[in-house]
Amino acid sequence: MADEAFSIDKRPLRDLLQQVEVGKAQLPEFQRGWVWPWPNIASLLASISLSYPVGTVMLLRAGGDVRFKYRPVEGATPAGEPEPETLILDGQQRLTSLFQALKLCRPVVTQDLRKQQVSGWFYVDMRKALDENDDREEAIRFLPKERRVLNFRREVIEDYSRPELEYEHHLFPLGAVFDNGDWGDEFTDYWGGDKDKRALWRTFRNEFVRPFDLYHVPVIELGQDTPRQAVCQVFEKVNTGGVTLTVFELLTATYAADEFDLRKHWEEQCRAAWKAPEYRILREVSNTDFLQAVTLLATAARRQLEQEQGTEEDRLPRIGCKRKDMLALSLEDYKRFAPSVIAGFKAAAKFLHQQYLFDTKFLPYGTQLIPLAAILALADEAAQSAGAQQKLARWYWCGVFGELYGGSTETRFSQDLPDVVDWIRGASAEPRTVTAAQFSPGRLLTLRTRNSAAYKGIYALLLKAGAVDWRTGEKAEVTGYFDESIDIHHIFPKAWCEKAGLVPAVYNSIVNKTPLTARTNRIIGGTSPSSYLDRLEKTAETGFEGMAERIRTHLADPNNMIADDFDGFFAARRAALLSHISSAMGKVINDDEWSGDDEGPSLDQLDDTEDV
Numbered sequence: 143m144a145d146e147a148f149s150i151d152k153r154p155l156r157d158l159l160q161q162v163e164v165g166k167a168q169l170p171e172f173q174r175g176w177v178w179p180w181p182n183i184a185s186l187l188a189s190i191s192l193s194y195p196v197g198t199v200m201l202l203r204a205g206g207d208v209r210f211k212y213r214p215v216e217g218a219t220p221a222g223e224p225e226p227e228t229l230i231l232d233g234q235q236r237l238t239s240l241f242q243a244l245k246l247c248r249p250v251v252t253q254d255l256r257k258q259q260v261s262g263w264f265y266v267d268m269r270k271a272l273d274e275n276d277d278r279e280e281a282i283r284f285l286p287k288e289r290r291v292l293n294f295r296r297e298v299i300e301d302y303s304r305p306e307l308e309y310e311h312h313l314f315p316l317g318a319v320f321d322n323g324d325w326g327d328e329f330t331d332y333w334g335g336d337k338d339k340r341a342l343w344r345t346f347r348n349e350f351v352r353p354f355d356l357y358h359v360p361v362i363e364l365g366q367d368t369p370r371q372a373v374c375q376v377f378e379k380v381n382t383g384g385v386t387l388t389v390f391e392l393l394t395a396t397y398a399a400d401e402f403d404l405r406k407h408w409e410e411q412c413r414a415a416w417k418a419p420e421y422r423i424l425r426e427v428s429n430t431d432f433l434q435a436v437t438l439l440a441t442a443a444r445r446q447l448e449q450e451q452g453t454e455e456d457r458l459p460r461i462g463c464k465r466k467d468m469l470a471l472s473l474e475d476y477k478r479f480a481p482s483v484i485a486g487f488k489a490a491a492k493f494l495h496q497q498y499l500f501d502t503k504f505l506p507y508g509t510q511l512i513p514l515a516a517i518l519a520l521a522d523e524a525a526q527s528a529g530a531q532q533k534l535a536r537w538y539w540c541g542v543f544g545e546l547y548g549g550s551t552e553t554r555f556s557q558d559l560p561d562v563v564d565w566i567r568g569a570s571a572e573p574r575t576v577t578a579a580q581f582s583p584g585r586l587l588t589l590r591t592r593n594s595a596a597y598k599g600i601y602a603l604l605l606k607a608g609a610v611d612w613r614t615g616e617k618a619e620v621t622g623y624f625d626e627s628i629d630i631h632h633i634f635p636k637a638w639c640e641k642a643g644l645v646p647a648v649y650n651s652i653v654n655k656t657p658l659t660a661r662t663n664r665i666i667g668g669t670s671p672s673s674y675l676d677r678l679e680k681t682a683e684t685g686f687e688g689m690a691e692r693i694r695t696h697l698a699d700p701n702n703m704i705a706d707d708f709d710g711f712f713a714a715r716r717a718a719l720l721s722h723i724s725s726a727m728g729k730v731i732n733d734d735e736w737s738g739d740d741e742g743p744s745l746d747q748l749d750d751t752e753d754v
Contacts, residue, residue, distance in 0.1 A: 148363060148368075149363050152359065152360055153361050154359075155190070155354065155358065155359055156354075156355060159244060161227070162237060162241045163241070165220025165224040165226060166224070166226060168226035168229060169213050170202070170210040170211070170229045171211040171394065175216070177235070178235050180252045180264075181255055181284075182239070184284060186239055190353065191271070191350050191353050191354065192353065198233070198360040198361070199230070199233030199359050200230075200231045200361075200362045200363075201228040203227070203364065203366045204226050205227075206367055206368065207366075215230070216238050217248075231364070243264045245320070247317060249262055249287035260284075263289060264316040265302070266282050266283070266313070266316060267282075267312065267313060271346065289303040305332075309333070319355075326343045370396065389433060389465060389468045390408075390430055390433060393433065393469070396473075397476070408432065415484045415487075415488060416488055416491065420491065423491050425502060427508075427511060434463040434468065435487070435513075435515045435519070436471065436476055436480055437462070437471050438462075438512070438555060438556070439482060440472075440479050441461045441462050441556075442516075442559055445460070461560060462552065483519050485518075487515040489518040489519075493514065493535075494514075497535060497538065497606065499602050504598045504602065507547040510538065512551075514538065517558065517563055517566075521563045521566050530566045533562070533565055534562065536576060536728045537575055539723075541579065543581045543726065543727055545596055557574050557575070558573060561574055576728070580729075583716075583733045586651060586720070588651070589652040590647075590651055597652055600719060601630060601657060603723065603726060604657060605657070611692070612692050613682050615682070631657075631663045631666070632649070634654055634670075634711065637668030638668060644708060654715075656696045656698065665678055665681055671703035686700075686704075698714075699714045720733060
């Protein structure tokens with residue numbers, strides 16, 4: 143933003159509330175609703191009556207290229223649906239509270255401190271307001287909409303329902319602050335010109351009412367040319383409620399200016415497209431995730447167009463989906479690419495099923511769904527061949543086991559989209575995610591909880607290897623689909639390992655864990671493998687060979703287990719897991735330098751499995 147992009151001045155409160163009343167100042171659609179409880183409003187009114195500062199208001203001059211749908215401040219009913227001159231970015235709660243308390247001319251519908259809805263009028267006790275020993279805030283009262291106070295028996299104990307009762311009890315309605323003294327004239331008339339009452343009114347008017355009339359509010363006004371990204375950033379930095387404004391909300395307000403309901407489209411067209419059970423892997427895809435995928439396609443199309451027009455390589459627009467890129471997404475581009483992205487996410491779910499990832503619980507990276515959906519949308523039919531699917535799987539598992547999607551990922555998204563699509567279409571260069579991915583054998587020892595993407599990835603590889611339940615012989619993915627009690631459990635139980643004096647960092651690692659049903663885990667208990675395998679044989683009603691075959695589907699050696707040989711079991715299973723990881727990544731994993739005594743760095747300090 144340039145230095146001249148905003149102005150700072152002070153404006154009379156009376157004028158600001160008048161602009162709210164006639165619709166010259168309105169709210170952008172992305173502003174939340176008004177939520178202040180009445181004690182907060184009373185405190186604000188007291189502060190203004192004492193001429194205390196109550197903060198700055200920030201406005202955006204309307205009419206620029208960046209248009210937002212707008213709405214009147216709550217309670218305002220401007221005639222003729224006028225277009226606003228300014229939009230309120232910061233100060234909504236204060237301006238709405240003041241407008242409703244001082245200008246609404248009907249009961250204020252707000253909340254009490256328990257967030258229960260209440261409706262009523264703001265009054266001030268004239269005598270308490272002028273008493274230096276009383277707190278000004280306590281002089282302000284919020285009376286029920288009938289202007290009667292009832293006890294618990296519903297009996298009237300205070301009645302201010304007629305103006306004469308207001309005069310008699312010296313209660314001044316805050317809605318009369320800007321009536322040019324009419325209420326005060328009626329007050330003194332009611333008391334027949336009584337000298338003391340006239341003096342009371344004169345003092346009250348000067349010390350309480352007049353400060354409202356003289357009050358000026360500091361106003362920062364952003365110019366018409368303020369870009370959308372700046373509006374978003376400014377809103378988040380100055381918003382006194384500390385509420386983050388999402389890109390989705392800002393684009394919703396922007397598109398609404400062209401009569402397009404982005405929220406409705408997201409709910410009814412996008413999310414609804416994958417509500418079926420087979421798409422449950424997508425249930426945590428957010429509206430921002432969807433916008434990122436759309437933005438990737440839009441920026442890729444823009445880059446390709448300029449490339450075809452002969453723009454030099456170093457001047458081509460970049461592919462991206464950072465906040466700035468999403469905020470620049472036009473409605474035209476959204477409408478153009480959203481259907482492809484919907485199809486891309488559905489294709490991503492199908493691809494993940496083929497990789498034995500069925501549920502968000504064991505999805506390694508939710509973020510990797512974004513480039514995956516965009517890649518499948520852009521590659522379209524080219525991604526359907528067996529060779530393309532193998533390349534896509536290799537890219538996916540390199541991202542998982544290379545643990546490349548755990549931090550800031552937008553730059554990797556923008557690299558993956560062209561890299562993988564070109565690779566699928568026949569380019570010889572491997573994607574940068576594939577070339578960068580490395581898996582250290584020592585990492586197996588530090589994978590202990592499902593907080594790690596690689597941990598979840600190994601779970602999927604076990605399912606892909608054909609893991610079946612040791613008791614029932616059912617494939618784990620079938621059991622998991624119909625019974626969510628399947629989880630990862632120790633093979634050599636934790637209790638047995640502790641008694642054997644084994645190192646926790648070793649026996650709690652993924653090498654000693656596998657997916658089992660809760661019932662199978664209960665049968666295993668905390669005893670040695672040789673002991674629980676005998677019980678499982680009887681429960682499964684099969685011999686040892688049948689049990690052994692089922693164990694081998696988990697890449698575990700049953701002979702080491704029946705001999706209670708933890709070291710032999712651990713070495714063999716570790717080698718088997720590394721072999722499958724190597725195959726998934728399409729990379730040779732150098733195991734020569736690994737030592738069982740070297741734990742290596744670990745992000746997983748605790749174990750998250752419980753043996754029964």
